[in-house]
Amino acid sequence: METAPAIEVVGLTKSYGGSIAVSDIDLEVDRGGFMGLLGPNGAGKSTTLKAVTGLLRPTAGQILVNGIDVARDPRSALSGVGCLIETPEFYKRSTPMDVLGYTGRIKGLGKSDIQIRSRALLEELRIYEWRDKRIESFSKGMRQRVALAQALLGNPSLLVLDEPTTGLDPRGAVEFRNMLKDLRRFEVSLLLSTHNLSEVSAVCDSVAILRKGSVVAQGGVRDLIKRFASDKRTVSVKTANPITDAFLEDVSRIRGVQGTVKRSDFEIAVEIRENGGQQTELADTVMRHGLGLMSMSEDGDSDLEKLYMSLSLDGDPR
């Protein structure tokens, strides 16, 4: 199975009663390849990752991980795979070392290997100092670091990560991306779901864009940009206070606004098709929600973002 792709998804369909979460999805992550999975909320990213990691059984289709069918033999398929799905919770009163000790033993690490790998990972993720503290007293970002450490423990040949930098501060996110990039040296493969387009640009060499449960575009990042990039303008809005759902809803109601992408808790990208004073209205909306406007500027260089906005909002480009 050494020549099989790291992940091969063929005709994946998952439905719940009458509603279809994902339909006829085909994906392939080559060995050593880093693929980003992009799409708005509800596009089917998490469903796809859950199916890949055996948390969901496909209604139709097949998923092979390192050439092994996940539905038939999840144990063998998930050997050598590190997973981070959504925001996991930990048992009460457990410490990072408890979690890593258990995970390590299940993955086949000996006692000394667990100590060595755990220390290296916790140092890199900057939580070694807290290795024996209870996780329930950790912030969301710290918990995410523990979850990332358990995913990376055991030197997986494939990583499946769902929004891995959620909750991390900007510096932590940058450091983690650097960790991921560094893993290329060991021919690790990656399937990464994220809302953060700059993360995909920085880390991945291929991307699949999902919309309403289907893949609308897939290929190399540069190739796709060349094929689909549009001339829409993107305005970046940075705020002093965390962005709320109510704010996003109000922004989407502004005339001429085609869509929004939350880049972080304090920044959104707004896709504008025509210039009719939307920026003024945007500023007013920020103030009205008490978010504190830090900056507003037009993006000139985010081609992937334009591509994403184009594909996730427009008609099917195929």
Place this chain on the structure above:
Amino acid sequence: MSRRSKAQISEVRYDSEHVRISDEEAHRGVVYRTPGSLSQLSTVYRHQMHRYAATGVYIVPLVAILVVPVLGILLHAALGMADVGVDFSSESFPAILLTFMPFGIIFLVSTFSSKTVSADFFEKTGYINLTLPMRRSVNMAGRYLAAVTMCALALVLLYALVAALTHYYYGAIPPGFPESYAVALVFACAYTAINMVFNTMFRNQGSKLYGLLFIGVPALFLLLIYLGYAQFSSLQYMFPLSDTITAVMGTGFGGVSLFTMVTMFVQVPPVSLQTVDAILLGAAWSVPVLALAMILYRRREM
């Protein structure tokens, strides 16, 4: 040194030096082989036992084990029950203890111990547990064995305490303790298997509880009774001194005891056979129910 607050614990320190350990020292790139299922079963079991110790899940039954008999002794002495005319044989007090305590202990310990299964789905611990390279049936079996072990340990404590009290008060340990313990343990296995099914089926704690109370427990008792199997004779072996209870209850209920009514239609086989059959019956119940729990757990989605 001042104590750290929670807020301090929640901060990542960027001012400290970022330690980067070399690839060789950090064992980066080393390939590890997933261990066999038996080894993973042992890991899950030990991890669960460690979790029980860390979370203090055993505290409630432990307190019950210690408090109830002590209160019973005090009450027994305070009321001077030995002088009220009822023919309290030397075994009566431990008999009463062994009538109710094993059930209570098993219900409490098993219910608390099985919660980790539903936590996988309800509290999202499964996002880590269920994505590990391990068969779900192994995961379930390890937890089941740990939960049964907790019941066994709690029962040992109870039986030891009752034996000690009996010896202290009456100068002898009544017969039937090993049989009673064996049947109680089988009951714990059967009940824990039911618990596993309900913990897998229901995400919601309330639904789980209602399911257990109104379906699981009655089903277990119905099985034991409906099979006509020695009716209460299986269960009475949880109470090795049921004759005494019968006598006491008979006195209390106008001469006709509940146990007398139930057991008068039963042809009671020899003691040893009863015990063996009760154990077989418990196993015959536990194995398929646990298998059902494993199937449900394997098919459960997140």
